[in-house]
Amino acid sequence: MNAERNHFFNDVYEVVRQIPRGRVTSYGAIAAYLGTKGSARMVGYAMNASHLDESIPAHRVVNRNGVLTGKHHFEHPNKMEELLTEEGIRIKGDRIVDFPSVFWDPEKNLYL
DNA sequence: GACATGACGATTT
DNA sequence: GAAATCGCCATGT
Numbered sequence: 001m002n003a004e005r006n007h008f009f010n011d012v013y014e015v016v017r018q019i020p021r022g023r024v025t026s027y028g029a030i031a032a033y034l035g036t037k038g039s040a041r042m043v044g045y046a047m048n049a050s051h052l053d054e055s056i057p058a059h060r061v062v063n064r065n066g067v068l069t070g071k072h073h074f075e076h077p078n079k080m081e082e083l084l085t086e087e088g089i090r091i092k093g094d095r096i097v098d099f100p101s102v103f104w105d106p107e108k109n110l111y112l
Numbered sequence: 113g114a115c116a117t118g119a120c121g122a123t124t125t
Numbered sequence: 126g127a128a129a130t131c132g133c134c135a136t137g138t
Contacts, residue, residue, distance in 0.1 A: 008135085027120055031133095039133035040120035046135095047119050063120060070119030 008038050012046040013053060015106050019060045022087045023104035024096060026064045033106040040064075048073065059083040066099030 015030050027043040043061075047070060050056040059080040063069045071080040071094065081091045090097040 028122095031120085036133095038135080041118065041133060042120090042135060044119040049136095050119095058119080061119075064122090065120095068119090073119055 008034070008042055009046040009049060012043050013050060013056050015110070016047075016050070016056050016058065016061055018106070018110060019057060019104055020109075022089060023102055024060045024062050024066070024084070024089065024099075025104045025106060026062060026066075028064050029103075029105055029107070030061070033110070044070070057083075060087075060104075062096060062099075066096040066103075068094045068096075 011034050012030055015033060016025075019025055026040075027047075028040040030043045031038050031040045047056075047058050047061060050058050051073070058070065059068075059074070061070070068080050068084075068091070071077050074080050081094070084091055084096070089102055096102060
């Protein structure tokens with residue numbers, strides 16, 4: 001069948017899996033890394049479907065503000081914040097403290 | 113196939 | 126500096 005159709009989802013999942021522990025990245029960064037093929041929204045959309053795959057640390061993906069926009073899509077709204085805190089990331093409200101410091105850019109750490 | 117929606121982002125008001 | 130607006134494009138109805 002058309003594996004090409006899912007190319008975007010597949011790529012997004014792969015990049016997300018490469019995120020080191022204690023780091024986070026943004027939807028836009030992933031989209032930019034894959035190219036302009038998909039906008040940041042598509043990344044978020046892909047993550048929505050990621051709930052089918054347990055291997056995807058979706059909690060390490062936040063929006064460009066460092067806000068846990070997708071926490072409500074987890075098993076429990078607190079799960080995302082909890083997981084990040086476990087990895088040494090401090091959360092204030094729904095926002096990551098010192099976000100640029102824990103930000104992981106695939107373009108700077110991954111080589112294609 | 114038109115209409116509405118969405119885990120975003122950048123720009124403008 | 127917060128709120129509103131447009132652009133992005135796949136997915137569901």
